[in-house]
Amino acid sequence: MTRMTYGDAVDAGLAAAMERDERVITFGEDVRLLRRTTLVRFGPNRPAHKCWNFA
Amino acid sequence: MRRTDRPTGAALERTYEAMARMRAVEEVQVRLWNDGLVPGELHTAIGEEGIVAGVLANLTPDDAIALDHRPTPALIGRGVDPESLLLEIMGDQGGMNGGQGGHMHLFAPEHRASGDGMVGSSGPIACGLALAGRRERPGSVAVAFFGEAAANEGYMMEAFNLAAAWRLPVLFVCKDNSWSITTRSSEVTGGKLTERARSFGLKTAKADGSRVDEVQATAARLIARMRAGKGPAFLHASCYRPDGHFTTDVLVRLIHDPRHEAGEIAPPLIAALRAPGGSATDRAAALATLTRRIGALAVHHARGGCDPLTRGRRRIGGHTAARIDLRVESEIAAAERTARLRARGAKADASGSAPPAAKGNHVPGQVLSDGGTR
Numbered sequence: 001m002t003r004m005t006y007g008d009a010v011d012a013g014l015a016a017a018m019e020r021d022e023r024v025i026t027f028g029e030d031v032r033l034l035r036r037t038t039l040v041r042f043g044p045n046r047p048a049h050k051c052w053n054f055a
Numbered sequence: 056m057r058r059t060d061r062p063t064g065a066a067l068e069r070t071y072e073a074m075a076r077m078r079a080v081e082e083v084q085v086r087l088w089n090d091g092l093v094p095g096e097l098h099t100a101i102g103e104e105g106i107v108a109g110v111l112a113n114l115t116p117d118d119a120i121a122l123d124h125r126p127t128p129a130l131i132g133r134g135v136d137p138e139s140l141l142l143e144i145m146g147d148q149g150g151m152n153g154g155q156g157g158h159m160h161l162f163a164p165e166h167r168a169s170g171d172g173m174v175g176s177s178g179p180i181a182c183g184l185a186l187a188g189r190r191e192r193p194g195s196v197a198v199a200f201f202g203e204a205a206a207n208e209g210y211m212m213e214a215f216n217l218a219a220a221w222r223l224p225v226l227f228v229c230k231d232n233s234w235s236i237t238t239r240s241s242e243v244t245g246g247k248l249t250e251r252a253r254s255f256g257l258k259t260a261k262a263d264g265s266r267v268d269e270v271q272a273t274a275a276r277l278i279a280r281m282r283a284g285k286g287p288a289f290l291h292a293s294c295y296r297p298d299g300h301f302t303t304d305v306l307v308r309l310i311h312d313p314r315h316e317a318g319e320i321a322p323p324l325i326a327a328l329r330a331p332g333g334s335a336t337d338r339a340a341a342l343a344t345l346t347r348r349i350g351a352l353a354v355h356h357a358r359g360g361c362d363p364l365t366r367g368r369r370r371i372g373g374h375t376a377a378r379i380d381l382r383v384e385s386e387i388a389a390a391e392r393t394a395r396l397r398a399r400g401a402k403a404d405a406s407g408s409a410p411p412a413a414k415g416n417h418v419p420g421q422v423l424s425d426g427g428t429r
Contacts, residue, residue: 008323019331032348033237033306036320037327043337044344 007034014038060276061268062112070112070267071367072379074104077128078364079387080137084127084144084158086391088302092145092398097158100125102296103230105363108132109262109270110198110228110290113278117195119167119188121180124159126170129200133166137387141394147401175208177201178227182214185223185287196224196281204235206248212255218287219256225287226277227252230264233293236300237352252289264294265361268370295360310353 004012015038017024026038062070081099088097100107103125111132114120122129130140135151143150144158152162159172167184171177181199188195205211206229218225229248233240249259258280262273270292277288299307309316328338368376 015327015330015332029238029243030236032344036345037323039345040324040338040341041327041330041332043333043341045333045337045340 011035011037015041018042060272062271063268066112067268067271067367068371068375068379070108070271071364071371071376072383073108073111073132074267074364074367075380075383076137076387077104077108077131079383080131080140080390081127083137083141083387083391083394085298085302087141087145087395092395093158094146095157097144097302098125098300099298099302100128100230100296101298102232102360102362103264103294104128105267105367106228106230106262106264106270106292106294107200108363109264109267109292110200110226110274112271113275114198115195116167117188117192119181119184119195119197120169121177121184121197121199122161122168122170123174123177123201123205124170124172126159126161126168130161130163130166130168130170133163133168135161135163135166135168137390138393141390142397145394145398147394147398149397175201175205175211177205178208178211178214179217181225181227182217182221182223185218185225186221189224194282196226196278198226198228200228200230202235203229203231203233203240203244203248205229206251207244212251215252215255215257215287215289222284222286224281224284226274226281227257227287227289228274229289229291231291231293232296234300234352234355237306237348239351249289249291252291256286258286258288260288260290262290262292264292265363265366267363267367294363297356297359299356306349306352307356309349310356 014026014035018026018038026035026042032039032044061067078101081101084093084097085099087093107128111120111129120129120133127140131137139149139151140161141150143152143154143156143161146154146157148154150156152160156162157172159170161170163169169180171180177199178201181197185197188197199214201211214225215227217223218227231240231248235243249261253259258277260273260277262270264270270290274290277290281288297307298304305316305320309320332338333341371379
Protein backbone atom coordinates (compact mmCIF):
# COMPACT_ATOMS: atom_id res chain seq x y z
CA MET A 1 0.00 0.00 0.00
CA THR A 2 1.26 3.49 -0.83
CA ARG A 3 1.89 5.60 2.26
CA MET A 4 1.43 9.35 1.94
CA THR A 5 0.30 12.36 3.94
CA TYR A 6 -3.31 13.56 3.82
CA GLY A 7 -2.19 16.55 1.75
CA ASP A 8 -0.40 14.39 -0.79
CA ALA A 9 -3.43 12.08 -0.98
CA VAL A 10 -5.70 15.04 -1.77
CA ASP A 11 -3.30 16.16 -4.51
CA ALA A 12 -3.09 12.64 -5.93
CA GLY A 13 -6.90 12.30 -5.96
CA LEU A 14 -7.37 15.66 -7.67
CA ALA A 15 -4.69 14.90 -10.23
CA ALA A 16 -6.19 11.50 -11.08
CA ALA A 17 -9.63 13.05 -11.62
CA MET A 18 -8.32 16.02 -13.61
CA GLU A 19 -6.15 13.83 -15.80
CA ARG A 20 -9.08 11.53 -16.60
CA ASP A 21 -11.55 14.27 -17.50
CA GLU A 22 -10.61 17.78 -18.54
CA ARG A 23 -13.99 19.10 -17.38
CA VAL A 24 -12.91 18.47 -13.79
CA ILE A 25 -11.68 21.63 -12.11
CA THR A 26 -10.35 22.63 -8.70
CA PHE A 27 -11.58 25.80 -7.12
CA GLY A 28 -11.94 27.29 -3.69
CA GLU A 29 -10.25 29.35 -1.02
CA ASP A 30 -6.51 28.74 -0.73
CA VAL A 31 -6.23 26.08 -3.45
CA ARG A 32 -3.78 28.29 -5.31
CA LEU A 33 -1.09 27.70 -2.68
CA LEU A 34 -2.25 24.68 -0.72
CA ARG A 35 -2.85 22.59 -3.86
CA ARG A 36 0.19 24.02 -5.60
CA THR A 37 1.36 20.78 -7.18
CA THR A 38 -2.04 20.40 -8.86
CA LEU A 39 -1.82 24.00 -9.98
CA VAL A 40 1.60 23.68 -11.65
CA ARG A 41 0.66 20.36 -13.22
CA PHE A 42 -2.59 21.45 -14.88
CA GLY A 43 -2.24 25.22 -15.02
CA PRO A 44 -4.60 27.93 -13.79
CA ASN A 45 -6.86 27.90 -16.86
CA ARG A 46 -8.72 24.65 -17.29
CA PRO A 47 -10.98 25.35 -20.25
CA ALA A 48 -14.36 24.42 -18.83
CA HIS A 49 -14.59 27.14 -16.21
CA LYS A 50 -11.61 29.36 -16.63
CA CYS A 51 -12.85 32.02 -14.27
CA TRP A 52 -13.32 29.61 -11.38
CA ASN A 53 -10.20 27.53 -11.54
CA PHE A 54 -7.79 28.36 -8.72
CA ALA A 55 -9.84 31.39 -7.76
CA MET B 56 -11.81 59.08 20.00
CA ARG B 57 -10.27 61.48 22.49
CA ARG B 58 -6.99 60.34 24.01
CA THR B 59 -8.35 61.20 27.46
CA ASP B 60 -10.86 58.32 27.11
CA ARG B 61 -8.05 55.78 27.05
CA PRO B 62 -6.94 53.89 30.15
CA THR B 63 -3.73 54.96 31.87
CA GLY B 64 -1.79 54.15 35.05
CA ALA B 65 -2.75 51.06 37.01
CA ALA B 66 -5.63 50.20 34.65
CA LEU B 67 -3.29 50.07 31.66
CA GLU B 68 -0.67 48.14 33.64
CA ARG B 69 -3.26 45.46 34.44
CA THR B 70 -4.17 45.14 30.79
CA TYR B 71 -0.51 44.99 29.78
CA GLU B 72 0.10 42.25 32.34
CA ALA B 73 -2.78 40.27 30.86
CA MET B 74 -1.23 40.63 27.39
CA ALA B 75 2.19 39.57 28.67
CA ARG B 76 0.66 36.47 30.28
CA MET B 77 -1.20 35.58 27.07
CA ARG B 78 1.96 35.91 24.99
CA ALA B 79 4.06 33.89 27.43
CA VAL B 80 1.62 30.96 27.39
CA GLU B 81 1.41 31.04 23.59
CA GLU B 82 5.20 30.91 23.37
CA VAL B 83 5.21 27.86 25.64
CA GLN B 84 2.60 26.25 23.38
CA VAL B 85 4.84 26.77 20.37
CA ARG B 86 7.82 25.22 22.20
CA LEU B 87 5.74 22.20 23.20
CA TRP B 88 4.48 21.83 19.63
CA ASN B 89 8.01 22.05 18.24
CA ASP B 90 9.00 19.30 20.68
CA GLY B 91 6.26 17.06 19.26
CA LEU B 92 4.16 17.17 22.43
CA VAL B 93 1.07 18.78 20.89
CA PRO B 94 -0.83 16.78 18.25
CA GLY B 95 -2.22 18.33 15.06
CA GLU B 96 -1.94 21.93 13.94
CA LEU B 97 -1.42 24.74 16.41
CA HIS B 98 -3.11 28.08 15.73
CA THR B 99 -1.68 30.78 17.93
CA ALA B 100 -3.07 34.27 18.36
CA ILE B 101 0.30 35.98 18.72
CA GLY B 102 -0.35 39.55 17.60
CA GLU B 103 -4.01 39.56 18.66
CA GLU B 104 -3.36 40.21 22.36
CA GLY B 105 -4.15 43.91 22.13
CA ILE B 106 -7.65 43.15 20.88
CA VAL B 107 -8.36 40.33 23.30
CA ALA B 108 -6.97 42.02 26.41
CA GLY B 109 -8.55 45.35 25.52
CA VAL B 110 -12.01 43.80 25.29
CA LEU B 111 -11.66 41.49 28.29
CA ALA B 112 -10.65 44.43 30.49
CA ASN B 113 -14.26 45.58 30.25
CA LEU B 114 -15.91 42.30 31.25
CA THR B 115 -17.11 41.00 34.59
CA PRO B 116 -17.32 37.36 35.74
CA ASP B 117 -21.03 37.42 34.81
CA ASP B 118 -20.20 38.04 31.15
CA ALA B 119 -19.53 35.21 28.70
CA ILE B 120 -17.20 34.78 25.74
CA ALA B 121 -17.33 32.58 22.64
CA LEU B 122 -13.96 32.00 20.98
CA ASP B 123 -12.60 30.79 17.67
CA HIS B 124 -9.78 28.33 16.93
CA ARG B 125 -7.24 30.64 18.61
CA PRO B 126 -8.72 30.52 22.11
CA THR B 127 -5.64 30.55 24.35
CA PRO B 128 -5.17 34.29 25.02
CA ALA B 129 -8.80 34.89 25.94
CA LEU B 130 -8.89 31.87 28.26
CA ILE B 131 -5.70 32.96 29.99
CA GLY B 132 -7.13 36.47 30.23
CA ARG B 133 -10.27 35.11 31.89
CA GLY B 134 -8.18 33.34 34.52
CA VAL B 135 -7.81 29.77 33.28
CA ASP B 136 -4.84 28.07 34.96
CA PRO B 137 -1.97 27.98 32.40
CA GLU B 138 -0.81 24.55 33.53
CA SER B 139 -4.22 22.93 33.00
CA LEU B 140 -4.44 24.56 29.58
CA LEU B 141 -0.99 23.32 28.57
CA LEU B 142 -1.79 19.81 29.77
CA GLU B 143 -5.01 19.94 27.77
CA ILE B 144 -3.39 20.80 24.46
CA MET B 145 -0.98 17.90 25.03
CA GLY B 146 -3.94 15.55 25.45
CA ASP B 147 -3.28 14.85 29.12
CA GLN B 148 -6.08 13.68 31.39
CA GLY B 149 -5.08 16.37 33.86
CA GLY B 150 -5.94 19.05 31.33
CA MET B 151 -8.82 21.46 31.72
CA ASN B 152 -11.07 19.21 29.58
CA GLY B 153 -9.59 15.84 30.46
CA GLY B 154 -7.31 15.88 27.43
CA GLN B 155 -10.21 15.50 25.01
CA GLY B 156 -10.56 19.08 23.73
CA GLY B 157 -7.39 19.73 21.77
CA HIS B 158 -6.19 23.29 21.44
CA MET B 159 -9.17 24.49 19.38
CA HIS B 160 -11.99 23.20 21.56
CA LEU B 161 -11.18 24.45 25.01
CA PHE B 162 -14.09 24.88 27.38
CA ALA B 163 -14.03 26.69 30.71
CA PRO B 164 -17.61 26.85 32.03
CA GLU B 165 -16.45 28.31 35.35
CA HIS B 166 -15.12 31.29 33.39
CA ARG B 167 -18.09 31.31 30.97
CA ALA B 168 -15.70 30.78 28.05
CA SER B 169 -15.49 28.30 25.21
CA GLY B 170 -13.52 27.87 22.00
CA ASP B 171 -14.72 26.17 18.82
CA GLY B 172 -12.80 25.22 15.69
CA MET B 173 -15.77 25.69 13.34
CA VAL B 174 -15.03 28.98 11.61
CA GLY B 175 -17.72 31.53 12.48
CA SER B 176 -19.42 29.48 15.18
CA SER B 177 -18.59 32.00 17.89
CA GLY B 178 -21.35 34.27 16.50
CA PRO B 179 -24.34 32.00 17.09
CA ILE B 180 -22.81 30.64 20.30
CA ALA B 181 -22.48 34.18 21.65
CA CYS B 182 -26.14 34.81 20.81
CA GLY B 183 -27.08 31.79 22.93
CA LEU B 184 -24.83 32.95 25.75
CA ALA B 185 -26.36 36.45 25.60
CA LEU B 186 -29.90 35.06 25.66
CA ALA B 187 -29.10 32.92 28.69
CA GLY B 188 -27.30 35.83 30.34
CA ARG B 189 -30.25 38.16 29.85
CA ARG B 190 -32.54 35.69 31.61
CA GLU B 191 -30.19 34.63 34.39
CA ARG B 192 -27.81 37.58 34.88
CA PRO B 193 -29.50 40.80 33.72
CA GLY B 194 -26.98 43.42 32.65
CA SER B 195 -24.44 40.85 31.51
CA VAL B 196 -23.07 40.71 27.97
CA ALA B 197 -21.60 38.10 25.63
CA VAL B 198 -18.64 38.55 23.31
CA ALA B 199 -17.88 36.68 20.08
CA PHE B 200 -14.26 36.73 18.88
CA PHE B 201 -13.64 35.78 15.23
CA GLY B 202 -11.51 36.60 12.22
CA GLU B 203 -12.56 38.61 9.19
CA ALA B 204 -12.89 35.46 7.07
CA ALA B 205 -15.45 34.12 9.55
CA ALA B 206 -17.56 37.21 8.89
CA ASN B 207 -18.31 35.69 5.47
CA GLU B 208 -19.79 32.52 6.97
CA GLY B 209 -23.54 32.30 6.63
CA TYR B 210 -24.27 31.60 10.26
CA MET B 211 -22.26 34.64 11.34
CA MET B 212 -24.71 36.78 9.39
CA GLU B 213 -27.59 34.83 10.95
CA ALA B 214 -26.07 35.71 14.31
CA PHE B 215 -25.92 39.43 13.38
CA ASN B 216 -29.57 39.24 12.40
CA LEU B 217 -30.74 37.36 15.50
CA ALA B 218 -28.78 39.60 17.85
CA ALA B 219 -30.28 42.70 16.23
CA ALA B 220 -33.84 41.32 16.02
CA TRP B 221 -33.83 40.24 19.68
CA ARG B 222 -31.63 43.13 20.87
CA LEU B 223 -29.22 40.66 22.41
CA PRO B 224 -26.25 42.13 24.29
CA VAL B 225 -23.60 40.63 21.99
CA LEU B 226 -20.34 42.33 21.09
CA PHE B 227 -19.04 40.89 17.82
CA VAL B 228 -15.27 41.39 17.77
CA CYS B 229 -13.70 40.95 14.34
CA LYS B 230 -9.91 40.45 14.52
CA ASP B 231 -8.85 41.41 11.01
CA ASN B 232 -5.34 40.40 9.87
CA SER B 233 -6.41 40.81 6.19
CA TRP B 234 -5.49 37.26 5.16
CA SER B 235 -7.76 34.19 5.06
CA ILE B 236 -5.01 31.59 5.36
CA THR B 237 -3.27 32.28 2.01
CA THR B 238 -6.07 34.23 0.33
CA ARG B 239 -6.35 37.99 0.60
CA SER B 240 -9.58 38.60 2.49
CA SER B 241 -10.40 41.55 0.23
CA GLU B 242 -10.59 39.14 -2.74
CA VAL B 243 -13.35 37.08 -1.14
CA THR B 244 -15.29 39.78 0.71
CA GLY B 245 -18.06 41.90 -0.72
CA GLY B 246 -18.35 45.43 0.65
CA LYS B 247 -17.08 46.66 4.03
CA LEU B 248 -17.62 44.57 7.13
CA THR B 249 -18.62 47.52 9.30
CA GLU B 250 -21.20 48.60 6.71
CA ARG B 251 -22.49 45.05 6.58
CA ALA B 252 -22.87 44.93 10.37
CA ARG B 253 -24.52 48.36 10.39
CA SER B 254 -27.03 47.19 7.80
CA PHE B 255 -28.23 44.59 10.31
CA GLY B 256 -28.72 47.33 12.91
CA LEU B 257 -25.55 46.79 14.92
CA LYS B 258 -23.69 49.72 16.43
CA THR B 259 -20.20 49.67 14.87
CA ALA B 260 -16.74 50.96 15.73
CA LYS B 261 -13.18 50.50 14.53
CA ALA B 262 -9.92 50.26 16.48
CA ASP B 263 -6.23 49.66 15.84
CA GLY B 264 -5.72 46.24 17.42
CA SER B 265 -2.06 46.92 18.13
CA ARG B 266 -3.07 49.75 20.50
CA VAL B 267 -4.58 48.02 23.49
CA ASP B 268 -5.59 51.31 25.12
CA GLU B 269 -7.58 52.26 22.02
CA VAL B 270 -9.29 48.86 21.91
CA GLN B 271 -10.05 49.00 25.63
CA ALA B 272 -11.63 52.45 25.38
CA THR B 273 -13.62 51.63 22.24
CA ALA B 274 -14.91 48.36 23.70
CA ALA B 275 -15.82 50.19 26.91
CA ARG B 276 -18.13 52.51 24.99
CA LEU B 277 -19.81 49.68 23.09
CA ILE B 278 -20.22 47.44 26.12
CA ALA B 279 -21.66 50.24 28.28
CA ARG B 280 -24.24 50.81 25.57
CA MET B 281 -25.07 47.10 25.49
CA ARG B 282 -25.43 46.90 29.28
CA ALA B 283 -27.92 49.75 29.02
CA GLY B 284 -30.10 47.53 26.81
CA LYS B 285 -29.34 49.28 23.52
CA GLY B 286 -28.62 46.12 21.53
CA PRO B 287 -25.63 44.43 19.92
CA ALA B 288 -22.46 46.00 18.57
CA PHE B 289 -19.64 45.21 16.17
CA LEU B 290 -15.99 46.08 16.79
CA HIS B 291 -13.64 45.86 13.81
CA ALA B 292 -10.02 45.70 14.98
CA SER B 293 -7.00 45.32 12.73
CA CYS B 294 -3.98 43.21 13.67
CA TYR B 295 -0.85 41.53 12.32
CA ARG B 296 -0.10 37.88 13.09
CA PRO B 297 3.61 37.20 12.43
CA ASP B 298 3.20 33.41 12.57
CA GLY B 299 0.72 33.22 9.70
CA HIS B 300 -2.18 30.79 9.81
CA PHE B 301 -0.60 28.10 11.97
CA THR B 302 2.66 27.40 13.73
CA THR B 303 5.51 26.68 11.33
CA ASP B 304 3.29 27.57 8.38
CA VAL B 305 5.48 26.37 5.51
CA LEU B 306 4.82 29.53 3.49
CA VAL B 307 5.87 31.78 6.34
CA ARG B 308 9.00 29.66 6.76
CA LEU B 309 9.67 29.96 3.04
CA ILE B 310 9.52 33.73 3.26
CA HIS B 311 11.83 33.91 6.29
CA ASP B 312 14.31 31.28 5.14
CA PRO B 313 13.85 30.70 1.39
CA ARG B 314 17.09 28.81 0.80
CA HIS B 315 16.32 26.15 3.38
CA GLU B 316 12.58 25.84 2.78
CA ALA B 317 12.86 25.74 -1.00
CA GLY B 318 14.42 22.31 -0.54
CA GLU B 319 11.13 21.10 0.89
CA ILE B 320 8.77 22.85 -1.51
CA ALA B 321 10.61 22.50 -4.82
CA PRO B 322 10.87 18.69 -5.34
CA PRO B 323 7.08 18.04 -5.40
CA LEU B 324 6.63 20.99 -7.76
CA ILE B 325 9.33 19.68 -10.11
CA ALA B 326 7.71 16.23 -10.06
CA ALA B 327 4.33 17.82 -10.87
CA LEU B 328 5.82 19.73 -13.78
CA ARG B 329 7.16 16.48 -15.22
CA ALA B 330 3.85 14.59 -14.83
CA PRO B 331 1.25 14.59 -17.63
CA GLY B 332 -1.20 17.47 -17.48
CA GLY B 333 -1.60 20.95 -18.95
CA SER B 334 0.32 22.57 -21.78
CA ALA B 335 3.67 24.28 -21.32
CA THR B 336 1.87 27.63 -21.50
CA ASP B 337 -0.55 26.57 -18.75
CA ARG B 338 2.31 25.43 -16.55
CA ALA B 339 4.22 28.65 -17.08
CA ALA B 340 1.08 30.59 -16.15
CA ALA B 341 0.71 28.42 -13.06
CA LEU B 342 4.26 29.11 -11.92
CA ALA B 343 3.68 32.83 -12.45
CA THR B 344 0.46 32.63 -10.40
CA LEU B 345 2.23 30.79 -7.60
CA THR B 346 5.15 33.19 -7.56
CA ARG B 347 2.88 36.25 -7.45
CA ARG B 348 0.95 34.85 -4.51
CA ILE B 349 4.05 33.94 -2.52
CA GLY B 350 5.42 37.39 -3.35
CA ALA B 351 2.26 39.04 -1.99
CA LEU B 352 2.58 37.06 1.24
CA ALA B 353 6.26 37.97 1.45
CA VAL B 354 5.46 41.66 1.11
CA HIS B 355 2.79 41.33 3.81
CA HIS B 356 5.25 39.76 6.25
CA ALA B 357 8.12 42.04 5.26
CA ARG B 358 5.98 45.08 6.07
CA GLY B 359 5.00 43.38 9.30
CA GLY B 360 2.91 45.23 11.80
CA CYS B 361 3.11 46.77 15.19
CA ASP B 362 3.39 44.34 18.07
CA PRO B 363 0.73 45.17 20.68
CA LEU B 364 3.13 44.28 23.49
CA THR B 365 5.85 46.58 22.19
CA ARG B 366 3.34 49.41 21.97
CA GLY B 367 1.97 48.55 25.40
CA ARG B 368 5.48 48.70 26.88
CA ARG B 369 5.97 52.15 25.45
CA ARG B 370 2.70 53.33 26.96
CA ILE B 371 3.37 52.15 30.50
CA GLY B 372 7.13 52.77 30.59
CA GLY B 373 10.08 50.44 30.21
CA HIS B 374 10.85 49.97 33.90
CA THR B 375 7.29 49.05 34.87
CA ALA B 376 6.98 46.77 31.83
CA ALA B 377 10.23 44.94 32.68
CA ARG B 378 9.01 44.32 36.24
CA ILE B 379 5.72 42.90 34.95
CA ASP B 380 7.45 40.80 32.26
CA LEU B 381 9.77 39.23 34.82
CA ARG B 382 6.92 38.26 37.14
CA VAL B 383 4.83 36.80 34.30
CA GLU B 384 7.72 34.88 32.73
CA SER B 385 8.61 33.28 36.04
CA GLU B 386 5.00 32.21 36.67
CA ILE B 387 4.50 30.76 33.19
CA ALA B 388 7.90 29.04 33.18
CA ALA B 389 6.83 27.17 36.32
CA ALA B 390 3.61 26.06 34.59
CA GLU B 391 5.64 24.86 31.59
CA ARG B 392 8.03 22.85 33.78
CA THR B 393 5.19 21.10 35.60
CA ALA B 394 3.27 20.37 32.40
CA ARG B 395 6.36 18.89 30.73
CA LEU B 396 7.12 16.70 33.73
CA ARG B 397 3.58 15.42 33.81
CA ALA B 398 3.52 14.80 30.06
CA ARG B 399 6.73 12.76 30.32
CA GLY B 400 5.18 10.73 33.14
CA ALA B 401 2.01 10.11 31.13
CA LYS B 402 4.05 9.02 28.13
CA ALA B 403 6.00 6.57 30.24
CA ASP B 404 2.77 5.16 31.69
CA ALA B 405 1.25 4.82 28.22
CA SER B 406 4.23 2.98 26.78
CA GLY B 407 4.35 0.61 29.75
CA SER B 408 0.73 -0.51 30.02
CA ALA B 409 -2.59 0.38 28.40
CA PRO B 410 -2.80 1.87 24.89
CA PRO B 411 -2.94 5.71 24.83
CA ALA B 412 -6.57 5.84 23.71
CA ALA B 413 -7.65 3.94 26.80
CA LYS B 414 -5.92 6.55 28.94
CA GLY B 415 -7.66 9.39 27.18
CA ASN B 416 -4.46 10.67 25.59
CA HIS B 417 -3.78 11.52 21.97
CA VAL B 418 -0.53 10.36 20.45
CA PRO B 419 1.44 13.40 19.34
CA GLY B 420 2.48 13.46 15.70
CA GLN B 421 0.28 10.60 14.46
CA VAL B 422 -2.59 12.50 12.86
CA LEU B 423 -1.87 15.75 11.06
CA SER B 424 -4.96 17.44 9.74
CA ASP B 425 -2.85 19.73 7.55
CA GLY B 426 -1.17 16.82 5.86
CA GLY B 427 2.16 18.00 7.21
CA THR B 428 5.16 15.80 7.81
CA ARG B 429 6.36 17.11 11.10
